[in-house]
Amino acid sequence: DTGVSQNPRHKITKRGQNVTFRCDPISEHNRLYWYRQTLGQGPEFLTYFQNEAQLEKSRLLSDRFSAERPKGSFSTLEIQRTEQGDSAMYLCASSFGTGSSPLHFGNGTRLTVT
Amino acid sequence: AQKITQTQPGMFVQEKEAVTLDCTYDTSDPSYGLFWYKQPSSGEVIFLIYQGSYDQQNATEGRYSLNFQKARKSANLVISASQLGDSAMYFCAMRDNYGGSQGNLIFGKGTKLSVKP
Numbered sequence: 001d002t003g004v005s006q007n008p009r010h011k012i013t014k015r016g017q018n019v020t021f022r023c024d025p026i027s028e029h030n031r032l033y034w035y036r037q038t039l040g041q042g043p044e045f046l047t048y049f050q051n052e053a054q055l056e057k058s059r060l061l062s063d064r065f066s067a068e069r070p071k072g073s074f075s076t077l078e079i080q081r082t083e084q085g086d087s088a089m090y091l092c093a094s095s096f097g098t099g100s101s102p103l104h105f106g107n108g109t110r111l112t113v114t
Numbered sequence: 115a116q117k118i119t120q121t122q123p124g125m126f127v128q129e130k131e132a133v134t135l136d137c138t139y140d141t142s143d144p145s146y147g148l149f150w151y152k153q154p155s156s157g158e159v160i161f162l163i164y165q166g167s168y169d170q171q172n173a174t175e176g177r178y179s180l181n182f183q184k185a186r187k188s189a190n191l192v193i194s195a196s197q198l199g200d201s202a203m204y205f206c207a208m209r210d211n212y213g214g215s216q217g218n219l220i221f222g223k224g225t226k227l228s229v230k231p
Binding site for chain 2: 005014033041042043044045048056086089091093098099100103104105107108110
């Protein structure tokens with residue numbers, strides 16, 4: 001169990017550019033979640049996958065955001081035409097099932113849009 | 115709608131003393147789970163403890179215990195014998211099936227705990 005891995009740790013981009021983040025979950029976990037955290041707030045749910053199927057998307061996930069999880073393994077989160085309001089920490093988490101199973105979080109990708 | 119409320123933006127505690135961090139929740143689902151997470155300044159989000167709505171006993175995990183009062187819809191985290199390394203943000207979170215949500219957690223705004231030597 002190597003934990004949830006996220007890359008890159010930090011990303012600085014100019015407004016209007018596209019960015020992509022990667023998340024590698026714990027290998028036996030079938031569920032993968034993306035959250036966004038801004039300063040002074042708790043993590044806010046964006047979307048989640050069960051295996052390769054994207055089952056739920058938050059209203060926070062605008063059309064500029066897209067997430068994939070090909071083959072039910074790693075996941076990518078892409079933000080197109082970034083805006084300054086997209087600056088945040090993007091957290092990935094994984095779990096095995098639901099119920100009492102906690103989410104295990106990665107260290108996050110901090111995005112700064114200038 | 116499901117909601118988590120943490121009313122204490124910041125708390126101070128003396129090293130080696132116990133501290134209680136408050137959390138209240140709102141849900142229409144009779145089946146739900148409550149989680150506490152810790153986020154140190156380094157940024158990682160660490161799972162601490164879980165309480166299920168049907169659990170008869172309060173959850174405990176080492177120095178962490180959960181004071182679960184179902185009728186009051188509260189799930190307060192108690193940290194005993196505080197250590198300097200406990201200084202961090204603490205988040206209460208809930209999972210239920212309200213509105214078709216399938217397993218994701220809803221987080222409160224957090225409480226910043228500072229442990230004084």
